[in-house]
Amino acid sequence: MSSLIEMPELVLERIIGFSHFTAVLTLRQVCRDFRNFIDDLKDSKLPDAKFSKIEIELKEDGEKIIFEFVGPDDSLYRLKYAEAGNRRKFNGKGKMVMNADIIDVAIQDVELILRFQKSPLKRLYCDSNAYIHIDPSIHCLPIKLNDMFKMLNRKIKTRELSIVITNFQSEVTIILPIADLETLECIDVYSYYNDTGIEIDDIVKTEQWKKVKEMNFKVPALNLKVEDICHFSRFNIKVNTISAKDLDCLKKTITSGSSNVEFSCLKVINFDENEEILNLWGPAYLSESSSQWYFRSKDSGEDILVVNYQQDRDKIHFDVFELEDVPNGAIVQEYNEN
Amino acid sequence: MSSTEQGTSSAAPAEPTTAPESAAAPEVPESFYYVHGKDKVVHKVSAGALQHSALIHGMISNLGYTEEQAKANPFPFENIDGDILQMVVDWCNQHKGKPTPPEDTNLPKQKEKLFDLVLAVNYLEIKELLTYCCKQVAMMVKGKSPEEIREIWMIPTDAEDEAAEKEAKKRAGKEAAGETAAAAGDAK
Incomplete structure (x- = not known):
């Protein structure tokens, strides 16, 4: 009878190709001929x-x-x-x-x-x-x-x-x-x-x-520079702090259509520019412990960017809502290039 | 061997059955060829069944033998045991003109037979059957330890292999020395 190792090379290659990878690793331990044969095989021939x-x-x-x-x-x-x-x-x-x-x-x-x-x-x-x-x-x-x-x-x-x-x-x-x-x-x-x-x-x-x-x-x-995160569709990033100016920059990038942010979040450990953000974005819609702003985006029809600042959890969420999901009483700000 | 697709074979083949009358295509008489293995037992196989073997298909495609010529010139496969060739012929008949299923469970379970079948099928270049055989060997290796594989497939350990190599070298050296001595004796 022929020994397994005496099979023609092409046949051995096919047997190895049909084997479970653990069986191939076992075959490597059987003898040096098998070990050399397997080690010399192209990766594409392995299972x-x-x-x-x-x-x-x-x-x-x-x-x-x-x-x-x-x-x-x-x-x-x-x-x-x-x-x-x-x-x-x-x-x-x-x-x-x-x-x-x-x-x-x-x-x-x-x-x-x-x-x-x-x-x-x-x-x-x-x-x-x-x-x-x-x-x-x-x-x-x-x-x-x-x-x-x-x-x-x-x-x-x-x-x-x-x-x-x-x-x-x-x-x-x-x-x-x-x-x-x-x-x-x-x-x-x-x-x-x-x-x-x-x-x-x-x-x-x-x-x-x-x-x-x-x-x-x-x-x-x-x-962290906001321009380094604008290309993400989703991000969940922790920072020690962020300026209101940077947040506004991020908002503008998203509403201008240069970024395709879906549901994202910044965990800001110390956010101390509440006043500055109110100056930039106007009064927020208050919902429980969070402040929300709604922005219409350029060329995106009914899609509205929602920035939701949860003060108790130090989180600023960015999300996209459809216009019909904006709560009554909230103001949707028109797109403003500046 | 019956040349129908039932797949039983013998050394005394029967004539092919005719195609059903309902077949719309014009009837083309099927050509047959003859093969034999080490045991010289001749098998009559249709060209359709032999299409599975790339080797035989290549050999017969330009021959244009008449029935008599084919009968008089069976293809000799002296390197294939008779019972193995019988298995191959049966498989080709069973799968003549049919798409091959993803698995074949009728392969021999004895490793000696399976090995000889693999060698024959590889030589005859029967792609699908070789796939089944290789899968079967892979199944037989699965879950075994290196020691079990060595035992089942009669593979020496590296140490045994090296010892055998040394012994063979020693023997060859002795033989060569013997021949030189004999040659020297002759010269005298």
């Missing part, structure tokens, strides 16, 4: 793992790096890497690895697994909120990830990119370039501890910031 979600989590405790790959049927593949004893755990099963640098092992593994990912992910989640100030060595994982993607000339196709950070905008700018521009629709930036905020001057220069339609920035964005 699609169809992951919906990938999570990369860096931690300070025993298990330093965690990768989670969620399959199309919600199956979960979890890889954990611990420096102590140079251990890698796959779905709970531990094994010692020969390479001394556990970060290199993790990078090699993710490189191999990503060869199987062809469909776009729903979400890529990178949590580097790992006490980097205590353990700065961990920060080299995102750097090495970035290097790996550069070297492979590859990007991850994901619709949503979520990044959990500590204190630096570099934590965002190092991850952003690994996301494929054509696929990316939404970016989320969070932090568990940071209330002081981060500068965003480098972040707003990235192609990913300029291209996405939806931005959720839950860390106070320092020195």
Whole structure:
């Protein structure tokens, strides 16, 4: 009888193409001939793992790096890497690895697994909120990830990119370039501890910031310029403060039709230009604890921009209503180019 | 073999049944060819069924054999076991002129047979059947550990493989030395 490895190459390629990605990874471990054959195959010949979600989590405790790959049927593949004893755990099963640098092992593994990912992910989640100030060595994982993607000339196709950070905008700018521009629709930036905020001057220069339609920035964005957020269809951005002049500028951009903002929100921690905004926009329509202004937009017929300032929640919402939904008693301001 | 689409085959083929009278198209007599494997048992197969095999289809497309010529010149496939060729012929008959279903559950479950079938089908370039066979092999690998796969498919470990290679080299070296010694003896 022929041995499996003695099959003609084209037949082996087809068998591999019809296999589940885990079976191909198992075949790699069968013998060096299989390993070499699979490693030499073009990625297009490998089966699609169809992951919906990938999570990369860096931690300070025993298990330093965690990768989670969620399959199309919600199956979960979890890889954990611990420096102590140079251990890698796959779905709970531990094994010692020969390479001394556990970060290199993790990078090699993710490189191999990503060869199987062809469909776009729903979400890529990178949590580097790992006490980097205590353990700065961990920060080299995102750097090495970035290097790996550069070297492979590859990007991850994901619709949503979520990044959990500590204190630096570099934590965002190092991850952003690994996301494929054509696929990316939404970016989320969070932090568990940071209330002081981060500068965003480098972040707003990235192609990913300029291209996405939806931005959720839950860390106070320092020195935000309204022109940097006008291209988003939806945004949910936290800032320490914003001037009435900037708010008016944002309103004008939306009503002039230069921006297609749907439902968006600015979380303004200290908004102290109430008087200035009343001077610019006139008296508001008061509804419970919120002040609302209604503006007609240029060339958009019955669509009305609503700016809703919820003082008790420090939030300023931007939304588009149809004229018939404007409450009785509210004044709809005509479009004014100036 | 019956040349109807029932798919049973034998070494003594029957004549083709005629098309139903209701068929509107003018009746074109179907041409037949003959193939045999390692066991020399000849199978009569219609050109329509043989269309599945890109290799045979390419061979017969310009031949223009008469029935007698075809009978006198069966295609020899000495590299294919008789029972495997029978399976292939049956499959081609069953799927003659029909769209192939997404799955085929009638493939051999024994890995030896499946392997020989894969090799034959790959050689004969029967695209759809090769797809089914490859899917079946993929199914048989699924869920197995590397050790189980090695055992089932008789694959040596890297260590065993290296040892066998060393042994083969050693043997080749000894043989070469023996030949040189013999040659030297002859020269004397």
